[in-house]
Each structure stands twice: as C-alpha cells, then as structure tokens.
Amino acid sequence: MKLIIAVVQDKDSNRLMNALVKKNFRATKLASTGGFLKSGNTTFMIGTEEENVATVLSIIKDHCQSRDQLLAPISPMGGNADSYVPYPVEVQVGGATVFVVPVEQFEQF
Ligand code: 2BA
Secondary structure (H helix, E strand, C coil): CEEEEEEECHHHHHHHHHHHHHCCCCEEEEEEECCCCCCEEEEEEEEECHHHHHHHHHHHHHHCCCEEEEECCCCCCCCCHHHCCCCCEEEEECCEEEEEEECCCCCCC
16 A cells, blocks of 8 residues: 655645545545745645556646746744745746655554
C-alpha cells in the first residue's frame, strides 16, 4: 500500500475530492498553510494499493492547475524582518506537490 500526500490549491480541492470519490478512492482533506506564501492550501492523504498510484496521480494532474499568485509586501512590524519583501512578487504556484510514500501497516478499527 502507498500513501499519496498531495498539496494542492484550495481552489482545486473540491473538484479533486469529487473526482477521487467518483472513482472510489478514499481520501482525507486537511487544511494546510504554505511556508512561503503563508496562505492556505489543501493537503490530501490518499491511501491506495500500489497498482492504483498512477491512476490517482493522473486524477490529481487533471484536476489541479498551476496559477500565478502575487506575493504582496507585508510590513515586518511585529513579524519577522528576515522574510520582508518590500515589493510585490509574482510566483507560480504549482498545480500539486505530491509525495508517494510506502505504508508499513494499515489498520481500520
Ligand atoms: P508555499 O510554500 O506557500 O509556496 C508557494 C509557491 O511559492 C511555490 O509553489 C513556489 O512557486 C514558490 N516558492 C516557494 N518557496 C520559494 C522560495 N524559497 N523562493 C522562491 N519561490 C518559492 P509550489 O512549489 O508549487 O508549492 C506549492 C505549495 O506546496 C507550497 O506552498 C507548500 O505548501 C507545498 N510544498 C512545495 N514543496 C514542498 C516540499 N518540498 N515539502 C512540503 N511542502 C511543499
């Protein structure tokens, strides 16, 4: 068994969850925050058999799109001056960042 961990944009998360459920994949959605933009994103945990990994990856690919996002300057007041960027920066946020990890044991009680 494998655990697919996918960090996706909030905008794509409902469509992705619907597509996974429609194809009978079980998934858990977690609210997460990107370290760089410090804005919300969604992390999916999808446990599935090894032979299904390619199918799940293609569903993720089909339902998540990359977008340009503007990183607005935020005053360092009360925050960390090390990360202060004084001008807006455009970054391309990927459709999905995916990790596929082996599952040592899977139990449901
Ligand atoms: P964030 O950390 O908020 O990053 C958003 C986007 O900002 C990234 O898109 C990338 O284009 C840019 N970015 C991140 N760090 C940067 C840096 N040090 N310098 C310049 N640009 C930078 P993605 O790479 O598509 O990542 C989207 C989200 O996926 C990330 O949100 C983070 O939540 C997650 N992620 C990406 N790589 C990861 C990793 N190796 N481990 C864990 N989570 C990761």
